[in-house]
Each structure stands twice: as C-alpha cells, then as structure tokens.
Amino acid sequence: MKEDDNIIDVQHVTCGLVPLMQTHLEGAEPEVDTVSFKVRQGIRTELWNSFGTGSRWRLLSIEEDLFFDVATFQRVEQNELDPLGLMDF
Template identity: 80%
Template sequence: MTDDTIIDVQHVTCGLVPLMSTHLGGAEPDVDTVEFKVRQGIQTELWNSFGTGSEWRLTDIRKDLFFDVVTFVRVEQSELDPLGLMEF
C-alpha cells in the first residue's frame, strides 16, 4: 500500500472512530486492507474502540514521524461465531 492510499484523518479529534468506521464500511469488496494516518498517542483508545464482531480487524498501529499508521484487515464472518469470541 502506497502512502497516497492511506486515509489521512490525523486532523480529526472528535468523532474519529465513527469516521473510520464509515470509511471501512464504504470500502470496495475487493479491498482487503485499509490504512489510516491518525494523530500520535491514541493507540490505547483505538485498540479499545475496535473490538471483535466486525468485518474489519485492527491488526497494527505503527509509529511514523509525525503520525501513527493504523492498519485494518478484512475478515471472514463466521456464522457459528458472529462476534469473534472464539479467538479469545
């Protein structure tokens, strides 16, 4: 994924999680990975905000020079475990 395909939301302070969810929900079906630039220092909030049971899983938050890059990967939904609780 190149830098120009990363969704830049580092300026957003209020409503970040709903905005990211909207971007994820609007991703094309053939897109398997979505990355966001976010402001630094909110890793804990993001890990806590994006739990299980979604078609997207937060897999990585890595530090960059003036921002962090958050990576989501599309996951298959299981009819037997729609909330993803079997992973724990």
C-alpha cells in the same frame, strides 16, 4: 509501508474519529483487503479499545511514523456461528 496514496488521512480529526473510520471501512470496495489510516500520535490505546471483536475489519497494527501513526485494518470473513468472534479467546 504503503504509499501515501493508499492511506486515509484522519489525523486532524479529534471528535468522532472512530465512527469516521468505520464509515471508511464499511465503504471500502469488496476487493480491498486492507485499509490504512494516518492518525494522530498518542491514541494507540483508544484505537485498540475501540475496535474489538465482531467487526468485518480487524485492527492489525498501529505503526509509528514521523508526525503521525498508521493504523492498518484487515477485512475479516464473518463466521455465522460466531458473529462476535468470541471463539478467538
């Protein structure tokens, strides 16, 4: 796992979590390929459902830690012929 300095701590956020995470992702420097967030435990299903296809970022994993989970995203190159990522299915 990455050092805590590289993880954005949003585990205290209960309302507006997904838009906040999207803001952090869209504000990431172009050379950054992965971004991780500390999130509160028990919201795995909500996160998987909230971050579908068609984004510049793909939710790679949600790993358990001691008092929080770590959600890791990877930058995805946009395909102009399939901007929603429908060909992945």
